[in-house]
Amino acid sequence: MKLPAQILIGLIAILHIYIMYLEMFAWERKGPKVFRNLPKELFRETKAMAANQGLYNGFLAAGLAWTFFIENPTFRDQVSYFFLGCVMIAGIYGAITVDKKTVYIQTVPAVIAMFLLAMSL
Numbered sequence: 001m002k003l004p005a006q007i008l009i010g011l012i013a014i015l016h017i018y019i020m021y022l023e024m025f026a027w028e029r030k031g032p033k034v035f036r037n038l039p040k041e042l043f044r045e046t047k048a049m050a051a052n053q054g055l056y057n058g059f060l061a062a063g064l065a066w067t068f069f070i071e072n073p074t075f076r077d078q079v080s081y082f083f084l085g086c087v088m089i090a091g092i093y094g095a096i097t098v099d100k101k102t103v104y105i106q107t108v109p110a111v112i113a114m115f116l117l118a119m120s121l
Contacts, residue, residue, distance in 0.1 A: 002117075002120040004116050005080075005113055005116035005117040005119075005120055006068070008109060008112060008113040008116060009064050009067060009068075009080060009084070009113050009117075010064075010065075010068070011109070012064055012084070012087060012106075012109050012110060012113060013060075013061045013064035013065045014061075015105070015106075015109075016057045016058070016060045016061035016064070016087070017057075017058070017061045019054065019057040020054045020055070020057040020058040020061060021054070022034060022054070023050040023051060023053050023054030023057065024050070024051045024054035024055065024058075025054075027043055027046070027047050027050040027051065027054075028043045028044055028047060031043045031050065035098075035099070037099060056090075060083060060086055060087055060090070063079065063082070063083035063086070064080070064083045064084070064087075066079065066083075067079050067080045067083070077117060077121070080113075080117055081114060081117065084110045084113050084114050084117075085110070085114070087106055087107075087109075087110040088106070088107050088110040088111055088114075090106060091103050091105065091106025091107030091108075091110065092107055094106065095107070
């Protein structure tokens with residue numbers, strides 16, 4: 001179960017790198033295609049705010065990637081749970097405030113990864 005958990009953690013990190021890219025560098029160009037429920041005129045006005053959110057998604061990706069370099073298994077699992085928990089909470093908050101599908105994109109994979117991690121202990 002350890003390998004499936006690690007694969008999913010890696011995929012979640014990659015997802016958050018993509019979200020970081022989208023929010024920091026492609027907000028006005030690709031944002032309207034991804035967030036179709038928002039009026040197009042908002043993207044220019046919210047560019048700086050989106051870049052700030054993107055930075056936080058980059059931190060989540062960095063934290064998850066960090067887990068692949070931690071040699072102590074107990075500490076690695078603790079760091080994994082922490083960052084997966086952050087992703088889970090961010091997904092719940094995003095589902096409440098922006099779009100309900102966020103729970104499926106962020107929260108569900110994080111919960112599954114935590115479950116797989118727990119099963120591997």
